[in-house]
Amino acid sequence: MLKHVEICYSPAEYPLYQEGFELVVVIDVLRATSAICTALENGVEKIIPVATVEEARAWQEKGYLAAAERNGEIVEGFDLGNSPVAYIERAEELRGRTVVLTTTNGTKAIDIARDKNTVVIGSLNNLETLSQWLIDQNQNVLILGSGWKDKFNLEDTICAGAIADALLESGKFIADEDSTVAAKFIYRSARDNMFAFLKASSHRRRLIRLNLNADVKYCLTPNNLTTIPILRNGSLVKLNHEMVAIAQE
Amino acid sequence: MLKHVEICYSPAEYPLYQEGFELVVVIDVLRATSAICTALENGVEKIIPVATVEEARAWQEKGYLAAAERNGEIVEGFDLGNSPVAYIERAEELRGRTVVLTTTNGTKAIDIARDKNTVVIGSLNNLETLSQWLIDQNQNVLILGSGWKDKFNLEDTICAGAIADALLESGKFIADEDSTVAAKFIYRSARDNMFAFLKASSHRRRLIRLNLNADVKYCLTPNNLTTIPILRNGSLVKLNHEMVAIAQE
Numbered sequence: 001m002l003k004h005v006e007i008c009y010s011p012a013e014y015p016l017y018q019e020g021f022e023l024v025v026v027i028d029v030l031r032a033t034s035a036i037c038t039a040l041e042n043g044v045e046k047i048i049p050v051a052t053v054e055e056a057r058a059w060q061e062k063g064y065l066a067a068a069e070r071n072g073e074i075v076e077g078f079d080l081g082n083s084p085v086a087y088i089e090r091a092e093e094l095r096g097r098t099v100v101l102t103t104t105n106g107t108k109a110i111d112i113a114r115d116k117n118t119v120v121i122g123s124l125n126n127l128e129t130l131s132q133w134l135i136d137q138n139q140n141v142l143i144l145g146s147g148w149k150d151k152f153n154l155e156d157t158i159c160a161g162a163i164a165d166a167l168l169e170s171g172k173f174i175a176d177e178d179s180t181v182a183a184k185f186i187y188r189s190a191r192d193n194m195f196a197f198l199k200a201s202s203h204r205r206r207l208i209r210l211n212l213n214a215d216v217k218y219c220l221t222p223n224n225l226t227t228i229p230i231l232r233n234g235s236l237v238k239l240n241h242e243m244v245a246i247a248q249e
Numbered sequence: 250m251l252k253h254v255e256i257c258y259s260p261a262e263y264p265l266y267q268e269g270f271e272l273v274v275v276i277d278v279l280r281a282t283s284a285i286c287t288a289l290e291n292g293v294e295k296i297i298p299v300a301t302v303e304e305a306r307a308w309q310e311k312g313y314l315a316a317a318e319r320n321g322e323i324v325e326g327f328d329l330g331n332s333p334v335a336y337i338e339r340a341e342e343l344r345g346r347t348v349v350l351t352t353t354n355g356t357k358a359i360d361i362a363r364d365k366n367t368v369v370i371g372s373l374n375n376l377e378t379l380s381q382w383l384i385d386q387n388q389n390v391l392i393l394g395s396g397w398k399d400k401f402n403l404e405d406t407i408c409a410g411a412i413a414d415a416l417l418e419s420g421k422f423i424a425d426e427d428s429t430v431a432a433k434f435i436y437r438s439a440r441d442n443m444f445a446f447l448k449a450s451s452h453r454r455r456l457i458r459l460n461l462n463a464d465v466k467y468c469l470t471p472n473n474l475t476t477i478p479i480l481r482n483g484s485l486v487k488l489n490h491e492m493v494a495i496a497q498e
Contacts, residue, residue, distance in 0.1 A: 016400055151265055154427040178403040181449045185438055200430045
């Protein structure tokens with residue numbers, strides 16, 4: 001039987017879309033979910049996503065390494081935010097460690113989906129690996145964009161559209177929602193020159209003002225990672241394909 | 250100074266977008282706002298939009314002619330809904346009359362915008378006349394799609410994108426929100442063959458199941474009307490361009 005793949009553009013709309021889905025993909029291309037994929041691929045052991053800066057501080061006081069970003073900048077009192085480039089540059093120091101992370105939009109989206117059986121993390125960086133894995137699951141898939149402060153966001157929609165496009169092309173999925181249809185169209189218009197297309201994106205303009213061009217370029221590079229982060233007992237860890245296969249037998 | 254034109258996809262998101270706008274364009278292409286433009290152009294004197302069926306019934310009991318649609322069908326106890334074709338077919342009987350109207354999405358969107366100074370009604374039918382009038386107003390313009398039960402909707406987004414495109418092309422407006430940028434892209438992909446493009450629309454499929462193909466075709470015909478409905482003291486009336494010009498002097 002065909003499964004559904006649908007797209008919800010922002011956390012505010014999640015209650016309208018979530019029914020009937022037990023597998024949610026959370027996306028925050030600029031930059032939280034790109035950073036999460038990058039950190040786990042580059043040796044971070046575990047990421048504990050928390051919704052508020054206060055929670056991140058509480059973990060910090062207990063001795064945890066905590067990262068916090070608000071409005072594109074590292075929050076005072078933290079020395080790590082959601083820059084994927086920073087997670088690569090500091091890979092050696094971070095190897096094997098647990099990082100507590102709060103960001104403006106991404107960790108909020110992860111937080112509202114945490115009651116679902118399966119929550120995985122998507123980005124353009126792990127697009128192909130993730131899409132293939134989703135096709136293999138034989139479940140309804142809801143893709144949740146993190147948006148910008150609950151508003152529709154162009155780069156998350158393009159990434160969600162890319163995943164939906166791959167799932168629909170497999171012939172194993174259908175899409176009913178107009179949000180899914182539109183995101184697929186936007187992705188197909190954008191895919192050949194994502195960087196030029198996103199010139200118009202409000203968030204990209206915001207980050208360029210903050211001098212984060214290297215991060216933007218990195219986040220818009222498809223398929224340079226093969227890690228699928230998955231939520232297990234409140235922590236994001238690298239999905240172990242073998243373990244999943246065994247668990248499903 | 251440049252003015253803003255922005256697009257809000259559905260009533261649920263209106264609180265996130267409405268600040269700074271005193272001119273709101275409400276759109277419900279299939280079919281409420283297309284029907285409102287058509288009814289006023291074809292001789293209906295006044296339309297009183299109400300949010301609930303109960304309100305429509307209360308007006309009916311007071312002797313008013315009331316129209317009510319829910320989920321694409323005329324509500325029991327009413328003999329008029331939101332079919333623009335019906336308003337044309339019954340033009341003679343309806344000439345000079347006041348119609349109380351409630352619909353699934355459109356009248357709800359009008360209702361939440363009613364505290365603004367100016368609320369006008371848009372559709373593909375009055376696209377050109379409305380866009381030119383908006384360009385002349387020299388005000389920030391918020392375009393509010395009615396969506397489908399608070400969800401994103403393809404045909405309203407295309408119509409909103411068409412209006413935004415015209416305003417941006419005039420050189421007098423800018424757009425900051427990603428929702429506006431995306432709607433413009435979707436409109437530009439769709440404009441040459443709107444009917445084929447909307448094959449994928451969930452709402453169009455819904456109406457075709459209800460055998461409303463003539464209405465769908467009519468609603469997707471751009472520029473066959475020149476009426477701009479405007480909200481005055483809770484009623485939608487035909488905008489009298491001369492009166493507006495005098496009032497602004």
